[in-house]
Amino acid sequence: MKMTANTKATQFGMKSLLALTIAAVGTMVGVAHAQDGAIKDPERTHYYEVFKGKRVVFVPVFMGLDLTEGWSKIMTIQAKRLGYNYEVRNANFDTSAGVQILTQLLSEKPKPDVVVIQNPDVTSYAKLEKRMEDAGIRVIQLNMKSLTSTTGFAGADATVIGETQAEWVVKQCGPNTSRKVLILNGPTTAPWTVYMQEGYNNVLSKNPDIKVVARQSIGNYDSSKAKSITEVTLKQHPDLCAIMGVWDIPDLATGSAVKDAGKSGKVLVSTSGGGGEVACKGLQTKAFDHYVSYDVPGQGRDVNDLIQMALQLNDQPGKVKVAHYTPLSVFTQADVASHKCWTLDTLN
Amino acid sequence: MQSLNKKIRFKTDQQMIVLLISLIIFVIFSFTLSNFFSAGNLIAMMRSIAVLAILGLGMAIVVIGRGIDLSMVALMAVPTALVMTLVESGVGLALSIMVGVAFAIVVGVINGVLVAYAEIPALFVTLAMGLVLAGLGQVGILKADMVSWPEGMDPVRWIGGSNVFGVPSSVLVAAAMFLFVNWFLRKTKIGRFIYSIGDNPNTARTTGIFVRPIMVLQYVLAALIAVLAGLVMASSNNLMDTRIYNLSLIYDIILVVVLGGVGLSGGRGGVWSVLVGTLLVGIVFNGMTIMNFPLDIQDLFKGIILLIAVIVDSFLNPRNEETGQQGDI
Numbered sequence: 001m002k003m004t005a006n007t008k009a010t011q012f013g014m015k016s017l018l019a020l021t022i023a024a025v026g027t028m029v030g031v032a033h034a035q036d037g038a039i040k041d042p043e044r045t046h047y048y049e050v051f052k053g054k055r056v057v058f059v060p061v062f063m064g065l066d067l068t069e070g071w072s073k074i075m076t077i078q079a080k081r082l083g084y085n086y087e088v089r090n091a092n093f094d095t096s097a098g099v100q101i102l103t104q105l106l107s108e109k110p111k112p113d114v115v116v117i118q119n120p121d122v123t124s125y126a127k128l129e130k131r132m133e134d135a136g137i138r139v140i141q142l143n144m145k146s147l148t149s150t151t152g153f154a155g156a157d158a159t160v161i162g163e164t165q166a167e168w169v170v171k172q173c174g175p176n177t178s179r180k181v182l183i184l185n186g187p188t189t190a191p192w193t194v195y196m197q198e199g200y201n202n203v204l205s206k207n208p209d210i211k212v213v214a215r216q217s218i219g220n221y222d223s224s225k226a227k228s229i230t231e232v233t234l235k236q237h238p239d240l241c242a243i244m245g246v247w248d249i250p251d252l253a254t255g256s257a258v259k260d261a262g263k264s265g266k267v268l269v270s271t272s273g274g275g276g277e278v279a280c281k282g283l284q285t286k287a288f289d290h291y292v293s294y295d296v297p298g299q300g301r302d303v304n305d306l307i308q309m310a311l312q313l314n315d316q317p318g319k320v321k322v323a324h325y326t327p328l329s330v331f332t333q334a335d336v337a338s339h340k341c342w343t344l345d346t347l348n
Numbered sequence: 349m350q351s352l353n354k355k356i357r358f359k360t361d362q363q364m365i366v367l368l369i370s371l372i373i374f375v376i377f378s379f380t381l382s383n384f385f386s387a388g389n390l391i392a393m394m395r396s397i398a399v400l401a402i403l404g405l406g407m408a409i410v411v412i413g414r415g416i417d418l419s420m421v422a423l424m425a426v427p428t429a430l431v432m433t434l435v436e437s438g439v440g441l442a443l444s445i446m447v448g449v450a451f452a453i454v455v456g457v458i459n460g461v462l463v464a465y466a467e468i469p470a471l472f473v474t475l476a477m478g479l480v481l482a483g484l485g486q487v488g489i490l491k492a493d494m495v496s497w498p499e500g501m502d503p504v505r506w507i508g509g510s511n512v513f514g515v516p517s518s519v520l521v522a523a524a525m526f527l528f529v530n531w532f533l534r535k536t537k538i539g540r541f542i543y544s545i546g547d548n549p550n551t552a553r554t555t556g557i558f559v560r561p562i563m564v565l566q567y568v569l570a571a572l573i574a575v576l577a578g579l580v581m582a583s584s585n586n587l588m589d590t591r592i593y594n595l596s597l598i599y600d601i602i603l604v605v606v607l608g609g610v611g612l613s614g615g616r617g618g619v620w621s622v623l624v625g626t627l628l629v630g631i632v633f634n635g636m637t638i639m640n641f642p643l644d645i646q647d648l649f650k651g652i653i654l655l656i657a658v659i660v661d662s663f664l665n666p667r668n669e670e671t672g673q674q675g676d677i
Binding site: 062063064065066069092093094188213214215216217218219220221222223224225227228229231232233234235236249250252253255256260278281285287 | 386388493496509511581584585590591594595634
């Protein structure tokens, strides 16, 4: 019995030796092979296979803005690189058109795998987004968030933008100034407005000396409205200290109202945006004094990463929920030269 | 006796009612709001309604001739943005402006021909044309929806971006347009013909007026005035935001036109109607901004004022059953 056991052990030893030899030879062949070319990355094939024939749809609030065009260009580039289909369905600043687009996407065959949505407000798309995820379509929200959390969110933390603006304004409007501030909001229920207000309030509640003389909505980011409200407020409060605007494009008009009143540099304008050409132009022409950038190229990369992740996930949507809040950066007139403001042509 | 009668009737028309309402609100605001009645604020108020007034004048010409031009906002935004894009890309200023104006004229002619010769209702033609223009701007001729004022256009910046003795140039342009349109409608033959066409196109044709060419002219004039408004707006705001097409500006234009008593059924009203309509809207908005009313409430007020004006008008000037026209009795 003992003998047999020994023999078995020997046999086993022989077998493993043989296996080892084969493995060693194999490895050597492999190494030799690797020396003339490369090692096959086991992940690669699977990775590229996953994207084939997949369908990603972007539903922006409105194309034609530096933000949406920038994101879309970056998403197009990745779609081409990885070989999935990418299309844009423009809601054209019309919420009901947007709802219709989403409803149609729900019933389309083949259904999209990922839908990237920029929400016009916090509620309109919220239920539909949940229905889409239930139906197996992954939803990634871009920059403007609804009340529903979905597979992914990439975008700026509007509350932090508000806080950053307000903190700067508090610092500038010290005891030697009137401490009067004008706040210009976007549409009343837009995520941007709602979350940014929270940011303003977080800071202003700790600084009761700052007097908010008016808090006005400029409608659908309407430049003319921004200008006329600023003009009227400046006449009422010629000693106004600062203006906190909602977005760079209408705030160019805010800045020009300040300039027309001959108060450039005295009435400070703080605004935010994607850090594109408008940012540099606004700072160079002294329309803005303070600019919080949420870096569209960076956001494009974030949303692209989320699309990749969403396409690689196998389980039912709803289990994974990831948020990428964009790191913000601040531009001022003094350091504008050191920032590179992107244009559509520089995105690649 | 007859002249007295005429006087009383003049006093009770919509234009006078709106003027009266404006005056009452103006007096109330002057006493209750600090800084409302100050030169600075009144100038700011006029500046904020200057573009609206210019557009209102263009719309008035069309509406008096029994039409409507819903493409005016697109006509203001797209050709102006085209001019700015061309200048930015290095085309000469004069040539760019000519291209923009020619573009607007072509669109105006198409509008007019479809309404006057093809006899498609103006509402549909101009609504569609507005969409076409906005679409063209988005997909074809413009690089971005937001075009900022190029430095190459600084020679014409004075049109809306300067001051003459403290009065903004946009207000002066609006005033000049008031005089011009008033002269055109009241003193020229074609202007009088527009009234008669608006009052009754069939009668106008029977009496030998070239109804169709004049209708085409109305739309061309509206298009040209829209481009002027666009240049004023762009130079004043430092950019042309073609998204304005999607905002509620077109309703504001119709509001100031109808509010002042230019009947949508044609033939009634004039530049004074546009003036009082614009003033009322300007005063109310200025006051509400000073009071820090939210925008939604401002819109609500705007709607209520329009409703009141229309209701009062239909009581004072009942519809004539024979002609189907209001105010013929």
